[in-house]
Amino acid sequence: MSEAMEQLSPPIELSNSENKESFDYVKSMELPDDDFDYNQPFYNHIKALWADDGIQECFRRSNEYSLIDSAKYFLDKIDIISSPDYIPDDQDILRCRRRTSDIQKIEFEVRVPLKYGGGTQLFWMFDVGGQRGERRKWIQVFDGITAVLFIVATSEFDQKLREDRQTNRLKEALTLFEEVWSSRFLRDSGFIVFLNKQDLLREKINKGIKLEDYFPEFESYRESISTDEPDYDYRRARAFIKDKFVSITKKSLDEGDKTANDYISYDASENRGRECFYHLTTATDTDNISKVFQDIHTMIIIWNLKKISIT
Numbered sequence: 001m002s003e004a005m006e007q008l009s010p011p012i013e014l015s016n017s018e019n020k021e022s023f024d025y026v027k028s029m030e031l032p033d034d035d036f037d038y039n040q041p042f043y044n045h046i047k048a049l050w051a052d053d054g055i056q057e058c059f060r061r062s063n064e065y066s067l068i069d070s071a072k073y074f075l076d077k078i079d080i081i082s083s084p085d086y087i088p089d090d091q092d093i094l095r096c097r098r099r100t101s102d103i104q105k106i107e108f109e110v111r112v113p114l115k116y117g118g119g120t121q122l123f124w125m126f127d128v129g130g131q132r133g134e135r136r137k138w139i140q141v142f143d144g145i146t147a148v149l150f151i152v153a154t155s156e157f158d159q160k161l162r163e164d165r166q167t168n169r170l171k172e173a174l175t176l177f178e179e180v181w182s183s184r185f186l187r188d189s190g191f192i193v194f195l196n197k198q199d200l201l202r203e204k205i206n207k208g209i210k211l212e213d214y215f216p217e218f219e220s221y222r223e224s225i226s227t228d229e230p231d232y233d234y235r236r237a238r239a240f241i242k243d244k245f246v247s248i249t250k251k252s253l254d255e256g257d258k259t260a261n262d263y264i265s266y267d268a269s270e271n272r273g274r275e276c277f278y279h280l281t282t283a284t285d286t287d288n289i290s291k292v293f294q295d296i297h298t299m300i301i302i303w304n305l306k307k308i309s310i311t
């Protein structure tokens with residue numbers, strides 16, 4: 001944020017000039033690559049800055065530059081974190097950001113419900129990095145995949161890519177989804193879309209950030225949600241975003257003139273009759289994810305049973 005303050009247009013200034021020393025301290029810090037401990041003066045400076053109205057304004061404008069979603073979460077608890085005997089809890093760990101590079105294979109066993117035969121089932125999950133430079137590696141794991149979990153940060157409708165400061169993040173996700181959905185290597189795979197970061201989407205919409213400023217067609221979007229329902233604007237926004245994905249899966253074969261790119265092979269003729277499933281998720285909410293995972297597990301069991309009965 002201290003860097004962004006000066007670069008934003010118009011730039012932002014500290015509201016309390018006494019915080020200039022803290023500002024200079026933080027700006028001139030060199031962060032080593034390896035693990036390191038922050039010292040107490042660092043925490044004191046951060047605390048002073050986070051309380052400054054200028055920094056708060058810069059935080060409010062964080063869609064104009066790249067800031068991790070968890071910044072507020074950690075800065076709000078700086079007193080706890082700075083304590084020498086601080087131990088991160090599960091929520092703290094879930095809030096950390098570590099970019100995936102290369103493909104991570106995660107193996108785990110899950111208990112199968114009795115009605116589907118009981119016992120346990122071994123899962124192989126391949127986690128791929130979402131940033132542009134990572135995508136050309138995806139094709140290595142496409143072959144034979146039972147299900148694709150496509151995770152979308154719905155709250156990022158007002159943000160630009162880190163890799164390219166021109167492209168809207170949600171628009172990029174839609175384009176990418178269309179490419180993956182249409183890949184001929186995935187024509188036998190199930191598709192599940194996680195419409196993720198629902199907590200942040202709700203927060204943004206309730207704060208008055210307008211989806212129509214980024215997706216003008218939202219203005220005329222009509223959904224059968226009663227205006228009396230709580231969170232009406234948020235519900236309408238999430239329905240609109242989901243419909244954007246649904247309409248990609250329903251596109252008729254002659255629509256669009258897609259060309260194959262170097263990492264995903266596009267084949268429109270494969271889209272007939274395939275289904276895609278959607279979940280509204282907040283990945284940092286363990287109750288939500290535990291329920292969603294059970295649903296997905298059941299679905300994967302059913303897909304597998306279907307495959308066995310076909311072959």
Ligand SMILES: Nc1nc2c(ncn2[C@@H]2O[C@H](COP(=O)(O)OP(=O)(O)OP(=O)(O)O)[C@@H](O)[C@H]2O)c(=O)[nH]1
Pocket residue numbers: 068069070094095096097098099100101128129130131151196197198199200281282283284285
């Ligand atoms: N508030 C909130 N934060 C989330 C949610 N999902 C993920 N995050 C945060 O978003 C950040 C990025 O999460 P990652 O899991 O690293 O994202 P990723 O898609 O794997 O990113 P790449 O590895 O670069 O592809 C982390 O700081 C998470 O804590 C969510 O639903 N709500």
Ligand SMILES: [Mg+2]
Pocket residue numbers: 098099100127128129130
């Ligand atoms: Mg990742």
